[in-house]
Amino acid sequence: MSNYVLNTWYPLAWSRDINNSLHKRRIVGKDLVLYRNSAGNVVAHVDMCPHRMLPLSQGKLKGDVLECGYHGMQFDCSGKCVRVPGQDIIPSNAVVATYPTHENMGLVWIWMGDPALADTSKVYDLPQYHDANWSSVEGDALEIGCHYLNLADNLCDPAHVNFVHLTTLGSSAGEDVPVHHEKQEGKLITWRWINDAPAIPLFQKFGNFKGNVDRWHYYHYHAPSIAVIDFGSALTGTGAPEGNRDDCIQIYACHFMTPVDEDTTIDHWLHVKNFKASEETNKALSAEFRSAFQEDKVILEAIHQNERKYPEHRPIKLAIDASPTRMRKMVQGMIEAEKAPAKEAVAA
Structure with a gap:
């Protein structure tokens, strides 16, 4: 442990x-x-x-x-x-x-x-989950054959969406848009905007947009095992990048990670959205998320297997790795801080 x-x-x-x-x-x-x-x-x-x-x-x-x-x-x-x-x-x-x-x-x-x-009082809470103007739907307990920090890497990484989730959460638009990140107290935020582009498949189905949109992805990582993704879209020109989200579709995709052991993680996921929906729509939306997260599972398990096969390999670093790298340093810092009192007691 x-x-x-x-x-x-x-x-x-x-x-x-x-x-x-x-x-x-x-x-x-x-x-x-x-x-x-x-x-x-x-x-x-x-x-x-x-x-x-x-x-x-x-x-x-x-x-x-x-x-x-x-x-x-x-x-x-x-x-x-x-x-x-x-x-x-x-x-x-x-x-x-x-x-x-x-x-x-x-x-x-x-x-x-x-x-x-x-x-x-330190248990994570999302205010919108309790807001009557929002609606929430519980998802699954998805078992993934990887270390939980590999899943956390994925959840601090908006860049993969353009390549892994082309039928659900992403599109080719924005492949070259830079990713930004900022460290806060116990938290890491990673984000980017993709403006004046077609809506992603998920929002084409549920957003009813008639033209191009401005789309945001804010990945809120709370160390060590919580990731909440605030993503949404508004029609281009309505002021979303400047803070006006009065007329938009916005969803919080919540990932609550259970680190089972070194080789297994359970992703308890749910979604919270700024609109009411029928049971049929909620099921359809959950099915889209289920498909997307299954795509992540396939990739993460393949990565984990190669990590076990080639333990000597040191992955190269790209600009998009800045946030995941900082995330791991945050977690390691928490682990070391917990060990410090024990080391001091032994030294005494």
């Missing part, structure tokens, strides 16, 4: 998928067992009985008590053992590690670091 930021809120699962039965999940290389207790809260334990190490996900949930499937030891929602069949004394170390959770934007979030630092 040393290669991950731990003192952060990670997306773990869709709230819709966690009920009062046992669910197994994996994050930062650690297996967890989840369930929803009688109060409606999500409980997350390490998936291992402290006795003989059987995964607790192979046990039973009895009310709010989790019973190990091997010798019947029972653990409450805090992870404390409350029963050992056949004896009255409960060992003081009969405890299962338990992690703080919180729910927001349809997701279960988890804190894998120091529980004393788990401030729920």
